[in-house]
Amino acid sequence: MILYLLTLVLLVFIAPILLSYIKAVKMVLLFKRPISLMQGYRNFSKLLTKETIISKESSAITHYAPFLVLSPLLVTMFFLPPVVEGAYYVSFVDAFTITGLISLSTFFLMLLGLDSASAFGGMGSSREAFISALVEPAMVLTIFSVSLMADNLGVGQAGVNLAQHFPKEHMASYLFAGISFFILLIAENGRIPVDNPETHLELTMVHEAMILDLSGVYLAIIESASSIKFVIFASLFASLFMPFGLEFSAPIAFVIFILKLFIIATFVALLEVNTAKLRLFKIPNLLGLSIVFAFLSLITFYVLGA
Amino acid sequence: MVDFLIGLFLASLIVALFTTRLYRLLLWYSLNSLTLGLLALTIGSNIDDDGMLVTGVITILIKAVGIPYILKNLSQKFHFVRQITPEIKVQYAIMLVPAILVFTFYLSEPIVNMIHTNANYVAISISSLFLSLLLMMEHSNVAPKIIGFLTLENSLFLLGITATNGMPMLVELGIFFDLLMAIVVINLLFHKEEMKV
Numbered sequence: 001m002i003l004y005l006l007t008l009v010l011l012v013f014i015a016p017i018l019l020s021y022i023k024a025v026k027m028v029l030l031f032k033r034p035i036s037l038m039q040g041y042r043n044f045s046k047l048l049t050k051e052t053i054i055s056k057e058s059s060a061i062t063h064y065a066p067f068l069v070l071s072p073l074l075v076t077m078f079f080l081p082p083v084v085e086g087a088y089y090v091s092f093v094d095a096f097t098i099t100g101l102i103s104l105s106t107f108f109l110m111l112l113g114l115d116s117a118s119a120f121g122g123m124g125s126s127r128e129a130f131i132s133a134l135v136e137p138a139m140v141l142t143i144f145s146v147s148l149m150a151d152n153l154g155v156g157q158a159g160v161n162l163a164q165h166f167p168k169e170h171m172a173s174y175l176f177a178g179i180s181f182f183i184l185l186i187a188e189n190g191r192i193p194v195d196n197p198e199t200h201l202e203l204t205m206v207h208e209a210m211i212l213d214l215s216g217v218y219l220a221i222i223e224s225a226s227s228i229k230f231v232i233f234a235s236l237f238a239s240l241f242m243p244f245g246l247e248f249s250a251p252i253a254f255v256i257f258i259l260k261l262f263i264i265a266t267f268v269a270l271l272e273v274n275t276a277k278l279r280l281f282k283i284p285n286l287l288g289l290s291i292v293f294a295f296l297s298l299i300t301f302y303v304l305g306a
Numbered sequence: 307m308v309d310f311l312i313g314l315f316l317a318s319l320i321v322a323l324f325t326t327r328l329y330r331l332l333l334w335y336s337l338n339s340l341t342l343g344l345l346a347l348t349i350g351s352n353i354d355d356d357g358m359l360v361t362g363v364i365t366i367l368i369k370a371v372g373i374p375y376i377l378k379n380l381s382q383k384f385h386f387v388r389q390i391t392p393e394i395k396v397q398y399a400i401m402l403v404p405a406i407l408v409f410t411f412y413l414s415e416p417i418v419n420m421i422h423t424n425a426n427y428v429a430i431s432i433s434s435l436f437l438s439l440l441l442m443m444e445h446s447n448v449a450p451k452i453i454g455f456l457t458l459e460n461s462l463f464l465l466g467i468t469a470t471n472g473m474p475m476l477v478e479l480g481i482f483f484d485l486l487m488a489i490v491v492i493n494l495l496f497h498k499e500e501m502k503v
Contacts, residue, residue, distance in 0.1 A: 171309030172316070172430070179317055288400040289324050293317070295404045303411040306309055306426035 003087035003250060011077055011235060014258065015227040016040025018234065018265050023198075025269035040227065044220050052216030057117035065112040066214070066221040072105040073228045080232065081159025081239040084253040085246050089156040095143035098155060099136055102188070102232070105225065106132045112222075113210030124209025127280065131195075131206065134287040135188050141294035142180045145301055146240050149174060155236075162243035172306040176297035178241045183290035185233045185268070187283070189226070192272040194283055197226075204277055234264045308348055312430055315341045315464065319437050319457060320403060324396065328381060328388045328449055332374045335453050339369035342460050346467055357475030358467065364482060365463075373456065376489060381449060384496050392444040399444070406436050427468035434461040452492055459485060 017037050024034035054062055079093040106128065113125035143155060149167045150158035167174050187194045195206040205212075211222050238260040245256030278286060300306055315338060322334040343366035350358030381388070392399065410433035417428055438461055442454030463481065466473050 169309070171307070172313030172426070175310055175313035176317060285324060285396045288396055289321065292320060292400055292403050296316075296320070296407060299404065299408055299411065300313075300430075303408070304426040304429055306312075306430070 001088050003084050004082070004089065006254075007080075007083045007087060008077055010083075010254065010258075011080075011231050012228065014261065015231040016044065016224070018231060018261060019227045021262065022265050022269045022272070025266060026273055029269075029273045044224060047215075047220035047223070048217060050216045052218060054218075055116055055118070055213050058115050058213070061111055061115040062214075062218070065108045065115065066218040066225075068108040069105050069112065070221050070225040070228070072101040072108075073225055073232060076101045076232055077228070079156060080235055081156045083235075083239070083246070083257045084250045085163075085248075086250075089160070091152075091154040091157040093155055094153045095140050095147065095155065098143065098236075099139050102139075102229070103132060103136055105229070109210055109222075109225075112214075116213035118213060120205070120209045120212050124206055124212075127206045128210060130280075131187060131283060131287070134284060134291070135184055138180055138287065138291045138294045139184050139188075141291070141298055142177050142184065143240075145173060145177050145294065145298040146181075148298075148301060149177075155240075159239040159243065160246075162240065163246040166243060170301060170306065172304075173297040173300040174241075176293045176300065178237075180290045180293035180297065181237055181241065182267075183286060183293075185237055185264075186271065187287055187290070189230045189233060191268055193275050193278050193286060196277050231261070234261050237264055308345065308352075308427070311341050311345045311348065312427055312464075312468075315345065315460075316430055316434055316437075319434050319441075319461075322453070322457070323392070323399060323403060323437060323441055323444070326389060326391055328386060328390055329378065331390065331450060331453055332378055335456060336370050336374040338457060338460055339373075340366060342464060343370060345464070349467055357478070361467075361475065361478045364479075368482060368486070369456070369460070373485075373489060376493075377449070377452070380493065380496060386449045387447055390445055390447050390450050393446055394440075394444040402440070403437065406440065407433050410436050421469060428465065431461050431465040431468060434464065437461075455488070456485075 017040060020035060020037050020039040023039070024037065027034040076098055079090045079098060082089040110125040110128055113121040113128070115121070144153075146162075147153050147155065147158040149170045150161040152158050152161055186192075190197055190207040196204045197207060199205070200208055200212070207226065211219065214222060235257075238257060242260050245253055245260070247253075248256065318334050318338040318341065322331055322338070325331045325334060343362045346358050346362030346365055350356070350362055380386075394402065411429050414429040414432045417432075418426070421428055435458065438454050438457035441457060442451050445451055445454070459481070463478075466478075
């Protein structure tokens with residue numbers, strides 16, 4: 001139980017560091033002086049002391065929605081596969097539950113965008129709805145095919161099974177699922193080929209457009225929600241697609257897990273530096289590719305068993 | 307390991323189907339050939355076939371490095387159209403690619419029943435054969451059609467090394483020279499086109 005709680009605390013605290021780390025890697029590669037890894041915490045504490053201003057047109061939803069964006073993600077964190085052997089985990093939560101909780105959070109984020117009654121908010125919400133509608137089927141298919149390979153529909157149990165018995169005989173379908181999930185990781189967190197988290201240009205905004213009217217504490221909550229979403233996806237990727245290092249003693253296993261998270265973040269940063277942002281109507285091509293790979297993974301597993 | 311490489315082979319082919327830039331397509335072709343070469347090396351060392359090791363090294367040298375380099379030079383020389391949009395729209399391709407895969411996986415079931423070793427690999431190489439046919443079909447420019455032809459050859463090669471546990475080395479070398487001849491002929495065709503203009 002203590003290890004379980006320790007994992008949760010670790011995930012919450014490492015979330016802002018990971019996003020700052022991605023930014024720092026990008027800045028190093030662009031020959032700028034990198035920001036410190038603590039920048040996420042600094043922004044958070046700065047936003048907490050600022051005044052919270054809410055637009056006159058907005059209704060009560062603006063007061064509730066930031067918490068409702070954060071809470072499904074926090075609940076999802078309880079269902080993630082264990083990091084250390086012997087840690088407590090929830091074994092019965094399947095692909096639908098995790099996808100549903102994440103899309104519940106996205107739903108309230110879209111409501112928040114609509115509620116501000118500005119043109120930007122509605123535009124951002126419609127774009128986010130467009131992207132997340134394409135993400136969900138691929139995510140359900142991918143997690144299902146991985147859980148089938150691990151012989152258990154529960155995600156937590158699947159992570160444990162994969163660590164104990166690496167699916168060598170299903171390597172082909174495992175690879176397809178991995179490619180599909182990495183595309184989803186990028187799309188759902190609004191990283192560069194899909195959405196640029198750093199600009200406030202009207203052409204490129206998806207996530208930023210919805211939270212443009214927020215300030216102060218609410219903005220801090222939404223920012224931490226987006227960093228927690230990244231850490232959820234990264235740790236799902238780490239425990240489902242890099243299932244090793246679980247069998248060591250607790251401190252070493254934690255270090256290995258953190259290293260895995262940083263490796264994933266490095267890959268995301270390298271991809272961000274090397275690609276341009278896609279046009280909005282090209283995004284279905286990328287997500288369609290992810291759906292094709294997810295389906296292919298399931299079909300290869302069923303028909304060929306490879 | 308072989309499963310992983312064969313998955314990478316199919317994955318690079320599927321990504322190539324959705325590409326809209328010529329140089330990116332050459333990169334995917336190069337990756338495809340690289341996995342093919344590594345596959346030949348792995349299977350060759352598994353079954354102790356020196357001929358297949360030589361073939362693997364030649365595959366990596368010629369197909370993964372040589373042919374993409376030559377094609378890139380050619381495309382710069384003759385000013386190919388570098389933006390290649392597939393004729394089949396992406397939303398249809400998303401339906402078509404899984405349909406082809408399911409169809410070929412079931413199609414190859416009788417063959418799979420006859421072969422006892424590496425049965426899955428035969429099914430995957432037949433499906434990649436169909437996918438490279440689709441790659442040839444969906445483009446109207448000549449350069450991606452050439453890539454489609456080359457990937458067709460790659461998947462035939464994959465079928466050869468997985469289904470038969472290695473063809474005689476003479477046959478494989480013959481195929482390589484065939485391929486080189488095809489590149490030379492393609493080069494001549496471009497020169498002729500250039501003369502007309």
